[in-house]
Amino acid sequence: MHCTMELTGLILTAICLGMSSVVVGNEVSKHQDRLAGRPSSVSDASLPCLKDLAKKFGIWIGSASNAKHIHDDKEYDQVLAEQFSITTPENACKWTIIRPNEATFNFTNCDYVVATAQGNNQTIRGHNLCWGAHNPAWLDKFDNNSTALRSLLITHISTVGKRYAGRMYSWDVVNGAVLDSPKNGTYLKTNTWYPAVPDYIDLAFKTTHEADSSVKLFYNDYNCEVINAKSDAIYKMLKTMMANSVPLHGFGIQAHFSISHADARHAKKRLSGGHKFASSVPTDWSTVEDNIKRFVDLGLEVHITEMDVSIPSNSQQYLDQQADVYRNMLKACLKYAPKCKSFETWGFVDKYSWKKNDPDYFDASFKPKPCFYAVVDTLNTTHVL
Ligand code: G3I
Numbered sequence: 135m136h137c138t139m140e141l142t143g144l145i146l147t148a149i150c151l152g153m154s155s156v157v158v159g160n161e162v163s164k165h166q167d168r169l170a171g172r173p174s175s176v177s178d179a180s181l182p183c184l185k186d187l188a189k190k191f192g193i194w195i196g197s198a199s200n201a202k203h204i205h206d207d208k209e210y211d212q213v214l215a216e217q218f219s220i221t222t223p224e225n226a227c228k229w230t231i232i233r234p235n236e237a238t239f240n241f242t243n244c245d246y247v248v249a250t251a252q253g254n255n256q257t258i259r260g261h262n263l264c265w266g267a268h269n270p271a272w273l274d275k276f277d278n279n280s281t282a283l284r285s286l287l288i289t290h291i292s293t294v295g296k297r298y299a300g301r302m303y304s305w306d307v308v309n310g311a312v313l314d315s316p317k318n319g320t321y322l323k324t325n326t327w328y329p330a331v332p333d334y335i336d337l338a339f340k341t342t343h344e345a346d347s348s349v350k351l352f353y354n355d356y357n358c359e360v361i362n363a364k365s366d367a368i369y370k371m372l373k374t375m376m377a378n379s380v381p382l383h384g385f386g387i388q389a390h391f392s393i394s395h396a397d398a399r400h401a402k403k404r405l406s407g408g409h410k411f412a413s414s415v416p417t418d419w420s421t422v423e424d425n426i427k428r429f430v431d432l433g434l435e436v437h438i439t440e441m442d443v444s445i446p447s448n449s450q451q452y453l454d455q456q457a458d459v460y461r462n463m464l465k466a467c468l469k470y471a472p473k474c475k476s477f478e479t480w481g482f483v484d485k486y487s488w489k490k491n492d493p494d495y496f497d498a499s500f501k502p503k504p505c506f507y508a509v510v511d512t513l514n515t516t517h518v519l
Contacts, residue, residue, distance in 0.1 A: 266325020295345025354386030
């Protein structure tokens with residue numbers, strides 16, 4: 135499936151795969167044969183290239199990438215390479231994969247996804263160095279002793295940070311640390327690291343900077359797209375870190391959305407609850423813009439890092455609503471481009487999504503959905519400020 139670039143009415147055919155197969159370093163050359171072995175065309179469809187349409191704004195368009203699907207599914211591998219200029223390894227660089235046990239580092243999957251991305255000339259967001267959830271079972275059972283935990287965190291971040299120095303554009307240094315409903319000054323989740331290592335967030339950022347002084351350091355979280363108690367708490371936390379000279383460069387807004395049946399019936403009504411990690415659809419998109427603006431004004435780079443939009447069924451009505459959510463979120467980012475520098479989805483094809491309810495650009499047979507065309511249209515029709 136090759137994609138094409140539309141320009142002022144003309145369709146300039148740009149064979150994206152050919153344009154993007156820049157090979158960097160020894161690690162990638164191991165994968166060169168596999169990349170060269172890609173079929174020249176998986177289907178006859180001719181699609182616009184998101185990554186090219188985004189260039190005029192100085193931003194990247196991307197998707198999470200998954201080691202198993204890159205390896206097993208040629209069409210997945212090809213669309214990933216053709217459409218996107220930035221990628222985040224979905225799971226391959228997490229503790230669960232890199233640290234099968236306390237004594238071992240296994241970089242096979244992370245290396246593979248990173249090498250593939252380099253072969254595609256894609257910018258890479260490392261994800262993640264410290265998360266209080268979804269850790270390996272041995273870490274969940276780890277001796278709850280602050281000195282030992284502290285040293286474990288430092289060793290992990292130093293080792294991983296140094297290994298990928300020069301290859302990652304950024305790291306999600308800390309992921310999802312803030313409570314969904316902070317109250318009375320209490321804003322940090324109790325988790326693997328907290329309160330055992332009370333300063334674990336500052337420690338993680340400082341340690342990453344020591345391991346790789348040129349990588350950009352991000353805090354990444356969900357349910358913080360609009361101005362709400364959670365994004366307020368994150369804003370305050372990041373501002374304090376900056377005031378205390380903790381190295382920090384960016385804020386990642388995950389942007390997992392869920393359209394519920396009730397949203398469809400009462401489009402204006404904002405719902406509470408919903409899918410874990412998912413936000414209901416904002417009724418007023420100016421609050422998303424204002425939220426991005428305040429982090430940009432703080433001097434941070436903002437990335438939309440994990441966007442997807444769950445829908446209750448594949449009816450035309452829901453597909454159209456889904457397209458509107460993608461359009462509105464992208465518009466909010468473009469308003470502050472290039473300081474809102476990256477617009478990434480958490481996958482791009484429904485059949486491999488972490489969610490069951492069709493949240494991505496392509497259906498199971500890689501047919502682009504209305505939300506894909508909404509993003510194309512927004513990139514084509516929005517003026518560069
Ligand atoms: O690969 C094993 C498979 O061998 C095994 O049979 C199966 C049984 O449960 O598990 C498989 O591993 C799962 C893995 O996804 C691959 O599918 C893990 O159990 C499962 O926990 C893991 O979930 C990932 C989750 O993070 C936790 O790490 C999701 O794929 C991934 O999409 C999700 O991504 C997170 C971001 O990192 C942070 N923001 C939220 C986002 C969505 O939850």
